[in-house]
Amino acid sequence: MDAVRHILPDPRQYHPQVSLTNRLIHHAQSVLDAPDAGERDMWRQALVAAIDEMLQRGELLSISVALAMVPTQACYQVVWDGLRQAVEETGGARAQVFAMPLVLVAGSRSETTLPGEIADVAGLNALLRQHGVFAADGDVALSGALLHPDSVVGLDAATLYQLTRKHEAARDALPQQAAPVTVKEEGVFLRYLMGVAIQRDGEPSPLRQGGAVGAWGMPVMKLLGEQLKADGVTLFPIARPPLPVMQALVAGNFARFEVALQVFASSQIRRLRELDKEPVAIVSAHDNGELHFTLSARGDERNWEAFVWPLASLDNVKLIEENFRELMAECHVRDVHAIAELQPESRDGVPLFFTADDL
Secondary structure (H helix, E strand, O other): OOOOOOOOOOOOOOOOOOOOOHHHHHHHHHHHHHHOHHHHHHHHHHHHHHHHHHHHHOOOHHHHHHHHOOOOOOHHHHHHHHHHHHOOOOOOEEEEEEHHHHHEEEEEEEEEEEOOOOOOHHHHHHHHHHHOOOOOOOEEEEEEOOOHHHHHOOOOOOHHHHHHHOOHHHHOOOOOOOOOEEEEEEEEEEEEEEEEEEEEOOOOOOOOOOOOOOOOHHHHHHHHHOOOOOEEEEEEEEEEOOEEEEEEEEHHHHHHHHHHHHHHHHHHHHHHHOOOOEEEEEEEOOOOEEEEEEEOOOOOOOOEEEEEOOOOOOOOHHHHHHEEEEEEHHHOOEEEEOOOOOOOEEEEEEEOOOOHHHH
């Protein structure tokens, strides 16, 4: 495997010359510039307090402006973490509004629609309780509707802030409009199951958040496969650990593209090897905020394929590059290239992708 690491530039647009008169950016940059842990914590608390005041007033515009105008991704991360903390942590009893991302890898020769709900959601909740994801006696449960990412994004930070403080009533405000997946040929789809865990004052959380998928992964995959099966469809449902909604949206989006890249790569590598050609893997960063991946062969202008990863604000370019190199190593692809210079989105009006003969 190529020994070089972290070559790709970050193609996202930041505002390094932005005025620090923006209150939230000033606090976040002060966190990053703090000389010691004490001062760093002081500025972080000031940031969270400022965001909390804005959320109490339903003032989302100032928060959105700060996130749009950050000078670096590190600053974005600090502001976002402050926002997440203000939304999720009340310091006492609260409703933990959470979501479990589901990545569905599906294939079908004819157009087929999968069920939009988990009919046996009680069985799914019991399984998660059995494996300790939900506390045995905790007030916590998922609903059965498969939600489109857009429905979950519709719960903005101000709404989540209010729901967190509504306790049991938060359940009534969850989105319920199921979004069935329609499959034709092969695709990778993202859906969410949402739920609420009631955190009692002074008691441990009834929900185990994040971490690795443990022993519950396979039985949950089996149950979901049975619940969502449809004639003529090959389905691999991949559940990610439950997280508070803001974090689940980030994790789910990353998981979707990570799995889609794996599916693309395995299919194209197999195709090239069936043609008795050795795959060449290339990844490049483009000025429209995308990473472009190609798998091609030298001397072959026809049998190449491309994959595009549009970077979200919290995606880690170094991690994506590293994971791609590891994936290629697992697939025994030795010829792997990352292009160090930032590239234009297109050339002569055609989206720009590099293949083996361009090297």
